[in-house]
Amino acid sequence: MLESVVSDLAAPLLRVKAVVTVAGDLNIARRNWNAYPSGHPLIESSVQKLLTSFQSLLSENGGVQLGITRDGLLLGDEYVEKNNQICKNVAAAFFERGIGALIVSRLPDREELLALLALLSLKREDVLAQGGIEKLWQGAGITALEIRAIRYDRFSGTEEERLSSESDQEHGSLWEQFVLLMTKGEVGLAGTDAQGEIRPEVLAASLNAHFARRLGSGSGLSNNTLRRATAIIQQAIAVSDTGDTGAARDVGYTEEAGDWSELNETAAVVKADLVAFIAALDPLLRRQILNGFCETGAADASTADELFRYLGATVLQETYASADEYAAAPELLQGILRKLLPHLMDSYHTTTRDDEVRDRMQTLLQEHQREAYMPDAYMQGLLDSLNSGALKQLDTTELASLLTTLSPAFINSRGSEIILQLVIADPTSETAQELIQNLADLCGHFLELGDYGQVLKILSQAADPRLPQLLRTTMRDAFCRREFLDEILSGLTVWGKPKYDQVALLIQVLGRAFIEPLLDRMAEEENMSLRRFMMDRVQSFGEIARPYLLARLSDSRWYVLRNIIVMLRTLGPMQENELVRPLLRHANQKVRVEALKLLIQSGDPVAQRQVLRDLDSSDRETQLIAINMADRNSPPEMMRKLLALATGGGYTAVECELKSAAIQALAEIGRSEILPELVKVLTSRSLLAFKALNRLKIDIIRSLDRYPAKTVLPLLEKVADGNDEVARQAAETLRILRSKTS
DSSP: OHHHHHHHHHHHHHHHHHHHHHHHHHHHHHHHHHHSOTTOHHHHHHHHHHHHHHHHHHHHSSOEEEEEETTEEEETTEESSTTOHHHHHHHHHHHHTTEEEEEEOSOOOHHHHHHHHHHHTSOHHHHHHTTOHHHHHHHHTOOSEEEEEOOGGGOOOOHHHHHHTTTGGGSSOHHHHHHHHHHSTTSSOTTOOOGGGOOHHHHHHHHHHHHHHTTTTTOOOOHHHHHHHHHHHHHHHHHHHHOOHHHHHHTTOOGGGOOHHHHHHHHHHHHHHHHHHHHHSOHHHHHHHHHHHHHSSOSOHHHHHHHHHHHOHHHHHHHTOSHHHHHHSOHHHHHHHHHHOGGGTTTTOOOOHHHHHHHHHHHHHOGGGHHHHSOHHHHHHHHHHHHHTSOOOOOHHHHHHHHHTTSHHHHHHHHHHHHHHHHHHOTTSTTHHHHHHHHHHHHHHHHHHTOHHHHHHHHHHHTOTTSOHHHHHHHHHHHTOHHHHHHHHHHHHHTOGGGHHHHHHHHHHHGGGGHHHHHHHHHHOOOHHHHHHHHHHHHTTGGGGHHHHHTTTTOSOHHHHHHHHHHHHHTOOOSOGGGTGGGGGOSSHHHHHHHHHHHHHTTOHHHHHHHHHHHTOSOHHHHHHHHTTOOTTOOHHHHHHHHHHHHSSOOSHHHHHHHHHHHHHHHHHOOGGGHHHHHHHHHOOOSTTHHHHHHHHHHHHHHGGGSOHHHHHHHHHHHTTSOSHHHHHHHHHHHHHHHHHO
């Protein structure tokens, strides 16, 4: 039973997490779709990841319905992590294209997800030009995902519809009546269902979007709508604040309908919804409703005062921010604003055009204080210009320099530096987190423009060890988001080699957060040069990268495994040999060879025994691979087997190839006790295999520069006294060896 209760409590959290995962993967897939050509491996991998996320979402619940607003995703009545920027981005993408709800009824396939990405890449005007999102959605053949479009085409401007719905509005709660008023007739969505269940923020977003489309046409809420809205608001305030039974009966409640305390509680909720709706409106539309509330005559002073106090000073200050907006407000409202916003009364003071000109001239001249703030050179320049009757013109060079400061790139660059300084100056302020997010967004914009230098400058300052640790951690977290790291790495493909050095520095600044994105990209990258660059960057992390590499030893792609093992080998001997041993039986020979090299380097006894067995193999290819495993850490048994191969047997082509490889492997071991056996070969003779033996002698002489110099110098001097080809090679090796020791 306890397990059942825990499961029931955890289910909503798991569902929210699954939705967030889908939103994150969809955001990445959109970015890859816009950045890469169709069929690119990154697009395919991100689509597969998105498909997995949808599968997890549907495993938590048979079907999911998400509401879409401009500010986020709605799961039921609650926002899905309202402050999550990725969820906001995805919601904005849907909302911008006219999608009000998304219903996931079954698992979409790859083609449906590709069609979804194609639709989300269209601009809003393109969607409208092609007949709207519903038509495009149907044409794309996406059946696993259903949508409910925001039907702007159902907005109506006739009073007949308004009047015909008045009788319907006399029924239901105050909030239902208010929603019905706003969602039918001249400003609403005529086909909206379940009006009473619409959240205040959603209703406000619909009106904001509607009037934003009609901006400049002189449209707005009609007097009739304002009058009825005012009456509903007044009734809600009266009932919730005073328990006015008369007001309750006016809106359709009777004593038989229920307890008056329950009625008061319901009315308080309606009042809160109405205020939340007003607060979520665009300031221009909000100002029209509040002005209308005071102008219609239906609202008395006490009701208006109560409403505006409930809205709060912050909302009112945003609504009436300028003197002109204050001056246009009704007299009743002005009196309330004077009481609630006394600190803004000075800014509400209106001035004439002549007053403004007079103030500006006084500020410019300030003759009685000029020496207090005007530099002498500047003042003399003004006087010279006035005396000569002509103002000095800027020359071309000065003008060009000035114009550069007006370019968007320059403004964004300086703006980012100012934001960073504001964060550094007060890292604990309420706005610090928002400023850091703005800074990260600006850096993303710089990356899209290819301005990696500016991003590097900002990140270097943010990582300054002199800054507080908490601030550095906060900024690093903001810049280490996966989509930001992917955007940096995308520049390698978009901008090419000129950006390699700057990307390498960015990787160095942000640190280990780059390891996973680098490994993901490396696995998909087809360009060998770029793949090598990514491998070098991973290897530059040293031991920090080892756990990430070991975690990928189960990858099914042989070429990825080979590169992972190569990188592990460059990091030096390892302790986790048991993770690599299974790869000795891998189906691909290149993987087997690299795994064997790594284990031999780490001194693994299992690998050493296998190499010794392979040296005795009858298969030439297997023998050559084993021979090439020799190094300075090879055991004595391996050295003895290599000497036997080098000095024994005949001189057929196959045997000579094995002998030559064994001579080179012995040089890798480089121990002095090998030399007496090699001297026997140098002094041997063969009439039947003279040429083959001579080539082996030359191979031995060439390899002597890798043995201890004191041991081989006398031998080389003795052999170099001759006049044959072996002697000439001995003289050359002697020269090389002496140059190394000098």
